[in-house]
Amino acid sequence: MKNQYDLKGKKILVTGANGQLGQAFVTALLESKAFVYITDIQDEINNDFAKALADKGLADYKYIKLDVTSEKSVEACAAEASDVGVLINNAGIAVFTPFEQRTEEEIDNVMKVNIKGTILCSKIFSRKMIKIKSGKIINTASMYGVVPADKKIYGDSGRNSSDIYAATKAGIIQLTRYLAAYLGEHNITVNAISPGGVFNNQKQVFIDNFLEKTPMKRMTYTDDLVGTVCFLASDDSGYITGQNIVIDGGFTLNQ
């Protein structure tokens, strides 16, 4: 995806942007000429990521440390990035232990980042959008917020797609609808993307099981996602709101 959308003049903030998807989103947004606030709970921008951006001549960004679970941190970030017109709620965590072993701490942590973080950032960054009657919020859900994970895919790999992850991602999809209805009168659109399983050098046995359920017979690549993110950040999607765009090679069709 190269410069399919002209995002010149847009100020876009991405949370959890040091991670796999965040890096891809930021790169595509910069290539589309947006200014990007790269934010993450980590103290600094990921070193390799910064180098990769520099190699591509992409420098129109600012890094801000942001813990989405802390209202104080989000307020401080919003004071520094006061002109954000597009918020991409991308920060998210998962746990991989089985349901039978779920701990209170795991439930609280995943709820905090995935749900509380998305609500806090949306609340605080939409204030300015409401004032100027323009804005876009893009949430990151998952196909596992739409369909349940199939235990057979994970086998005895020691990894599971968890109950609390599924619950929070389904919550993000409904939160997207709620906020779209709530904020629509202010010319703010709110949409979600629901990626499939993104390729990240998983074990071959996992990939084979996964592909058996995937009509397009390949895992999701970050390149499959970035065009939709740029589209949702662009003016071309100005009348689309409350939608969840599933990008999964057809995985959810087979449930």
Ligand SMILES: NC(=O)c1ccc[n+]([C@@H]2O[C@H](COP(=O)([O-])OP(=O)(O)OC[C@H]3O[C@@H](n4cnc5c(N)ncnc54)[C@H](O)[C@@H]3O)[C@@H](O)[C@H]2O)c1
């Ligand atoms: N990778 C996939 O297969 C996949 C599939 C569907 C949906 N998703 C969703 O996409 C989003 C990004 O996933 P990813 O694969 O890039 O994950 P990742 O683990 O590579 O990156 C997540 C980033 O979020 C940051 N983070 C964690 N807690 C934070 C906090 N409190 N405040 C701010 N940042 C925090 C981490 O430091 C990390 O850089 C998540 O919401 C995830 O649930 C991922």
